Amino acid sequence: MSGVFxxxxxxxxxxxMSTFVALCAGASVASAQESAPVTSPRVTxxxxxxxxxxxxxQTFRVGLRxxxxxxxxxxxxxxxxxGAPPEIRLNLPKGATAxxxxxxxxxxIPAGPIMSYGYENEIVFPIRVTVPSDAxxxxxxxxxxxxxxxxxxxxxxxxxxxxILDIPISSxxxxxxxxxxxxxxxADARKPLPGPWSAKLASEGDALALTVExxxxxxxxxxxxxxxxxxxxxxxxxxxQQLSLTDGTLTLALTKGQTFNPDAKxxxxxxxxxxxxxxRWFEISPSISGAPAGGAAxxxxxxxxxxxxxxxxxxxxxxxxxxxPCVFPVLAIKATAVARLSGGELREVRLAGAYYTLGVVxxxxxxxxxxxxxxxxxxxxxxxxxxxxxxxxxxxxWLLLAIGLNLSGVYEIGLGVTGTGQGLTQKSGHAGSFFTxxxxxxxxxxxxxxxxxxxxxxxLSASVLVCLLIFLAMGLGLAAxxxxxxxxxxxxxxxxxxxxxMLRLRQAMAFPMYASAAWLxxxxxxQLGDFGVLVALSGALLVALAAxxxxxxxxxxxxxxxxxxxxxxxIAGTFGLLLQLDGAATPGIAAxxxxxxxxxxxxxxxxxxxxxxxxEGKPVFVNxxxxxxITCLVNERTTLSTEAVxxxxxxxxxxxxxxxxxxxxxxxxxxxxxxxxxxxxxYAFYPAGGREPAVLPPVLTEAIVxxxxxRAGRSAQTSPQxxx
Amino acid sequence: MTDNRLKSHLxxxxxxxxxxxxGTTAGLTAVAxxxxxxxxxxxxxxxxxxxxxxxxxxxxxxxxxxxxxxxxxxKIVALEWTNHDCPYVRKHYNAGNMQxxxxxxxxxxxxxxxxxxxxxxxxxxxxxxxxxxxxQSRKASPAAILLDPKGQMGRxxxxxxxxxxxxxxxxxxxxxxxxxxxxxxxxxxxxxxATPYFRDALAAVTKGEPVKNAVTRPYGCAVxxxxx
Numbered sequence: 001m002s003g004v005f006x007x008x009x010x011x012x013x014x015x016x017m018s019t020f021v022a023l024c025a026g027a028s029v030a031s032a033q034e035s036a037p038v039t040s041p042r043v044t045x046x047x048x049x050x051x052x053x054x055x056x057x058q059t060f061r062v063g064l065r066x067x068x069x070x071x072x073x074x075x076x077x078x079x080x081x082x083g084a085p086p087e088i089r090l091n092l093p094k095g096a097t098a099x100x101x102x103x104x105x106x107x108x109i110p111a112g113p114i115m116s117y118g119y120e121n122e123i124v125f126p127i128r129v130t131v132p133s134d135a136x137x138x139x140x141x142x143x144x145x146x147x148x149x150x151x152x153x154x155x156x157x158x159x160x161x162x163x164i165l166d167i168p169i170s171s172x173x174x175x176x177x178x179x180x181x182x183x184x185x186x187a188d189a190r191k192p193l194p195g196p197w198s199a200k201l202a203s204e205g206d207a208l209a210l211t212v213e214x215x216x217x218x219x220x221x222x223x224x225x226x227x228x229x230x231x232x233x234x235x236x237x238x239x240x241q242q243l244s245l246t247d248g249t250l251t252l253a254l255t256k257g258q259t260f261n262p263d264a265k266x267x268x269x270x271x272x273x274x275x276x277x278x279x280r281w282f283e284i285s286p287s288i289s290g291a292p293a294g295g296a297a298x299x300x301x302x303x304x305x306x307x308x309x310x311x312x313x314x315x316x317x318x319x320x321x322x323x324x325p326c327v328f329p330v331l332a333i334k335a336t337a338v339a340r341l342s343g344g345e346l347r348e349v350r351l352a353g354a355y356y357t358l359g360v361v362x363x364x365x366x367x368x369x370x371x372x373x374x375x376x377x378x379x380x381x382x383x384x385x386x387x388x389x390x391x392x393x394x395x396x397x398w399l400l401l402a403i404g405l406n407l408s409g410v411y412e413i414g415l416g417v418t419g420t421g422q423g424l425t426q427k428s429g430h431a432g433s434f435f436t437x438x439x440x441x442x443x444x445x446x447x448x449x450x451x452x453x454x455x456x457x458x459x460l461s462a463s464v465l466v467c468l469l470i471f472l473a474m475g476l477g478l479a480a481x482x483x484x485x486x487x488x489x490x491x492x493x494x495x496x497x498x499x500x501x502m503l504r505l506r507q508a509m510a511f512p513m514y515a516s517a518a519w520l521x522x523x524x525x526x527q528l529g530d531f532g533v534l535v536a537l538s539g540a541l542l543v544a545l546a547a548x549x550x551x552x553x554x555x556x557x558x559x560x561x562x563x564x565x566x567x568x569x570x571i572a573g574t575f576g577l578l579l580q581l582d583g584a585a586t587p588g589i590a591a592x593x594x595x596x597x598x599x600x601x602x603x604x605x606x607x608x609x610x611x612x613x614x615x616e617g618k619p620v621f622v623n624x625x626x627x628x629x630i631t632c633l634v635n636e637r638t639t640l641s642t643e644a645v646x647x648x649x650x651x652x653x654x655x656x657x658x659x660x661x662x663x664x665x666x667x668x669x670x671x672x673x674x675x676x677x678x679x680x681x682x683y684a685f686y687p688a689g690g691r692e693p694a695v696l697p698p699v700l701t702e703a704i705v706x707x708x709x710x711r712a713g714r715s716a717q718t719s720p721q722x723x724x
Numbered sequence: 725m726t727d728n729r730l731k732s733h734l735x736x737x738x739x740x741x742x743x744x745x746x747g748t749t750a751g752l753t754a755v756a757x758x759x760x761x762x763x764x765x766x767x768x769x770x771x772x773x774x775x776x777x778x779x780x781x782x783x784x785x786x787x788x789x790x791x792x793x794x795x796x797x798x799k800i801v802a803l804e805w806t807n808h809d810c811p812y813v814r815k816h817y818n819a820g821n822m823q824x825x826x827x828x829x830x831x832x833x834x835x836x837x838x839x840x841x842x843x844x845x846x847x848x849x850x851x852x853x854x855x856x857x858x859x860q861s862r863k864a865s866p867a868a869i870l871l872d873p874k875g876q877m878g879r880x881x882x883x884x885x886x887x888x889x890x891x892x893x894x895x896x897x898x899x900x901x902x903x904x905x906x907x908x909x910x911x912x913x914x915x916x917x918a919t920p921y922f923r924d925a926l927a928a929v930t931k932g933e934p935v936k937n938a939v940t941r942p943y944g945c946a947v948x949x950x951x952x
Contacts, residue, residue: 081884081885081946082884082885082943082944082945082946082947083945083946084908084909084910084943111946111948111949112875112946112948112949112950112951113879113884113949114884114946114947114949116946148911150811150910152945152946154846154847154946154948155809155810155847155945156810156811156812156945156946157811158811158910232941233939233941236771238884258771258901258902258939259939259940259941
């Protein structure tokens with residue numbers, strides 16, 4: 001930041017009242033690379049060129065450079081709720097052509113309830129210019145620009161300036177100096193990259209869900225994400241964007257903008273901050289669909305269903321609850337009672353039925369709300385209630401097993417609490433009916449708990465809306481039969497009689513639970529390999545043991561303190577196993593990368609191997625990467641692992657060394673520091689013959705990598721060769 | 725579970741008091757926790773909806789009179805969010821565009837209310853006297869200038885920029901919200917080139933016709949809401 005801004009003078013009201021900026025005459029340091037500045041107390045603006053001299057036919061960049069006083073900002077092409085983007089008109093000599101502004105990825109600049117998108121400190125707005133091919137070396141290329149921009153802190157000031165650059169034309173062209181290079185690097189660091197993913201935008205009511213799918217979108221690689229729509233009206237800029245992530249699928253919950261059009265594409269930038277704290281902007285152009293986008297990840301199993309289907313399934317689940325041994329007999333008794341009633345009493349009973357339904361629904365909503373509160377609290381302290389968390393997957397599989405064992409009759413839940421029935425029906429008054437419904441839910445727990453367990457597990461990984469819906473529909477399902485009976489007492493005759501079939505149904509229900517538990521162990525095996533399966537099955541064994549001991553104690557006489565203690569010890573053992581999983585999670589990823597190294601065409605990086613290869617005079621390409629570095633993963637996918645680059649590696653006999661910095665590794669850390677780097681991505685190419693390495697830019701293209709290899713090859717040929 | 729135990733379940737109907745209290749407490753706690761979550765997850769602003777009843781407001785004008793939307797039922801109401809020092813507002817007042825719209829509205833019997841949501845100490849905040857002076861010096865003709873230093877009315881309408889315009893028909897339905905025209909600049913020469921969204925909406929509403937572009941992009945300076 002220039003020293004100009006350290007003075008407090010920009011605070012003076014007279015200065016911000018001025019609506020234009022005087023153009024400083026060319027007395028100051030204009031050069032071929034940077035024009036004379038236009039200064040205000042808020043902005044020092046110049047026109048800069050990334051070439052000190054240009055060659056005929058060359059394409060180079062000019063840019064409007066703005067150095068901003070603290071807290072002042074200028075704007076992106078979609079300025080957000082307020083403000084306006086800068087406008088730049090270039091005047092070029094005949095034959096020269098210019099492109100559009102390459103808009104750097106913006107930051108969010110909130111002010112109370114208003115959100116702007118723009119830049120603070122320093123920014124460069126680059127434009128590509130092509131020199132006419134008939135330009136004569138020795139002459140100058142005169143580029144002038146008229147620019148207008150709005151600069152805001154709290155107040156907004158429109159400013160403008162005119163700039164002139166006279167760039168010498170030379171036969172080869174020369175790059176600009178370090179200061180200008182550093183200025184362009186600010187824009188380069190923010191230059192949007194093509195997002196190599198498929199993106200969908202689903203709308204429902206006021207909500208939008210942006211789903212982006214790609215193998216490199218892992219929980220390790222994406223720490224936070226934000227979608228900047230390219231134009232106003234698509235999404236509410238000020239609304240928070242909630243990120244949820246399963247490996248391979250990133251979802252942002254947005255709020256619909258005022259002119260959201262489901263028939264248009266909603267282009268924009270997805271800003272991803274990776275595990276190393278580096279933010280990159282990716283261009284995405286999501287297609288818009290009416291239904292929420294489905295995904296292959298396990299957690300989106302529920303989300304992939306249309307909302308009404310999810311609700312329907314939950315409703316059916318609620319209906320099934322009525323068939324459970326401690327609910328159904330009560331229902332049957334009520335049904336016979338209702339069937340005997342006459343007109344006047346019937347009306348009263350119907351009203352009671354309505355209040356009962358309300359009670360059930362309120363109880364379920366309260367349960368959902370409590371769960372959501374727990375989940376919000378959990379997220380705040382960093383629990384991941386998602387299926388990509390091995391802890392959650394293992395815990396869920398054990399829970400499902402425990403539920404299944406309960407359904408199979410190995411043990412019972414809270415026998416002291418059973419028996420809801422007639423005591424409640426005998427209560428009078430509508431408040432009584434309401435609380436009957438409320439308590440029916442609580443007191444029917446022994447039988448409903450298994451199903452509630454499943455619902456709870458689902459709700460923990462679903463969105464707030466879906467979670468509420470599931471519980472609401474379940475409540476309605478549970479209340480429906482009684483409500484229907486009060487409306488149509490004749491239905492009572494159609495009800496089957498309570499009997500042993502209820503037990504058989506319950507026992508049969510255990511098998512879907514076992515199946516789900518088995519599926520989750522399979523998920524775990526993909527996440528952590530053999531070790532995950534071992535831990536999951538050991539835990540399952542302990543859960544089964546605990547259930548059996550506990551069940552035996554329930555069936556026996558006496559207080560059964562010893563068996564209960566043993567059961568508790570077994571459960572404690574499973575928690576111990578869970579902690580094992582936590583420790584295992586990261587090595588698992590590392591192990592996977594190493595395992596795949598064998599099949600891929602790279603070797604793991606070590607200093608020893610690098611030194612050995614260089615001593616042999618072999619060319620080496622070094623790639624330092626990490627599972628949490630999104631740019632690294634994208635570079636690997638779009639550049640390093642493409643056929644063209646791999647072919648170039650093979651043709652030049654390059655050994656490809658890959659260092660994994662997912663877990664901090666002192667050897668790699670020291671290697672990076674030797675290049676004065678402390679972060680990723682990092683790429684170095686060591687040409688053949690043990691020559692000095694070239695460090696490649698953090699954002700790669702095939703052209704950059706192949707170009708670097710070819711250049712090294714050429715300079716090797718032109719350098720003095722030993723006489724044969 | 726055996727058939728006998730099933731029967732014992734049926735016999736064991738009255739539940740004990742402890743369970744009831746436990747259940748009630750658990751239920752109430754859950755409701756309280758849930759309510760809290762709902763409250764904290766509320767978005768900062770509730771957006772007004774086009775073709776829905778406009779949010780009601782009560783605000784004191786620069787002459788000390790209380791203005792209520794409910795009392796203006798039967799009249800078309802225009803709302804203009806303003807901040808006299810904002811360069812975008814100055815563009816429309818310096819060129820006489822805003823005054824022309826206000827006259828057009830007054831001639832058609834439309835109640836034009838200028839709203840200032842800047843809190844004390846922020847740009848655009850004015851005393852009632854200063855508000856009236858500005859009206860005189862700028863030859864403006866709003867029906868009233870509403871002072872909203874706490875930003876309540878601004879937040880109710882989700883006003884984000886100055887200028888930002890709203891039109892409410894005689895039935896109290898919001899029929900237009902957005903910008904004054906289509907070119908977001910501070911240049912007066914753009915007035916001629918821009919599509920006059922608000923003027924068109926005003927003409928349509930006074931004729932009882934539907935508004936073609938009912939939601940447009942508001943552009944300008946951010947409304948300086950109080951952060952407290």
